[in-house]
Amino acid sequence: MATPSPFMEMLRSEMRLRGHSLRTEKSYLYWIRQFIRFHNMKHPTEMGAKEVKGFLTWLAVERHVAVNTQKVALNALVFMYHKVLKIELGELGFKLAQKQQRLPIVLTPEEVLKILNQLEGRNRVIIEMLYGSGLRVSECLGLRVQDICLTSCSVTVRDGKGNKDRQTLLSQNLIEPLTSLISEALVVQRRDNEKGVGPSMPFALAKKYPKAFKTPGWMFIFPSSKLCAHPITGELCRHHLHDSVVRKALKPAVAKAAVYKKVNCHTFRHSFATHLLQNGCDIRTVQELLGHNDVSTTQIYTHVIGQHYAGTMSPLDRLKGAT
Structure with a gap:
């Protein structure tokens, strides 16, 4: 295994000090490494705005990355230069990646049911929660026992x-299967506790409450089948199920259901929002349930269901009506 670069480890420490998520940490470090490799392993302190502009332009022109991908790379480099190295980049004026105007893929209720009928057990419950609560797959898998209220049918x-x-909705149809899964998860936790281990905990909280891993509320509802080392502390623990497990179960289910749309885990979140709007739910409510900062993000679903051209008739229909 290659020895970690002291500079990259310093960046990692800075990100953890500032409270960035592990997902952000991995993403930022990836793009910083790509930036350094693009410039033939020159140290970032020997480079500046010119090199950043060249790299971002290359991503857009040669790599044809999506606009959001280019933004993540820019954010990583800005963090490194502004926050850590204290070097101002100024106006970069790089080539912007082309904005991709794509509508989200949405399933019909019938297609959702056909796919669900090809799943069973834990995997079916997870997909049902993505659709029934509008969760991202990472949000669903990261749920702990204390995040579910079976009485008020809510998910935090x-x-x-x-x-x-x-907070978002919890389908009443999921109360029984979730009760069963929670019971199974708590059995796993008790067995782990007997060995002195438990669910992985947020680092700061684990330091403040070292015995919290024994509390039932902190157990993951969808625990991994294996123990692993905590990514920050290195201590042995049990993390939640990896999202690749869900994706591997979903792919054959979609094929067996004979649904020919491009379906992934996020498709069920899109379908959740679209079907709520189709059923007359207020767009502000949908915005809150999805956790969008701006209602304009939620408005994309009004385009999916055709609300933006409500009342407009196709000229072909008028033509046929006249014959």
């Missing part, structure tokens, strides 16, 4: 995208 998402907490 902790540290969602943008480090935000929010």
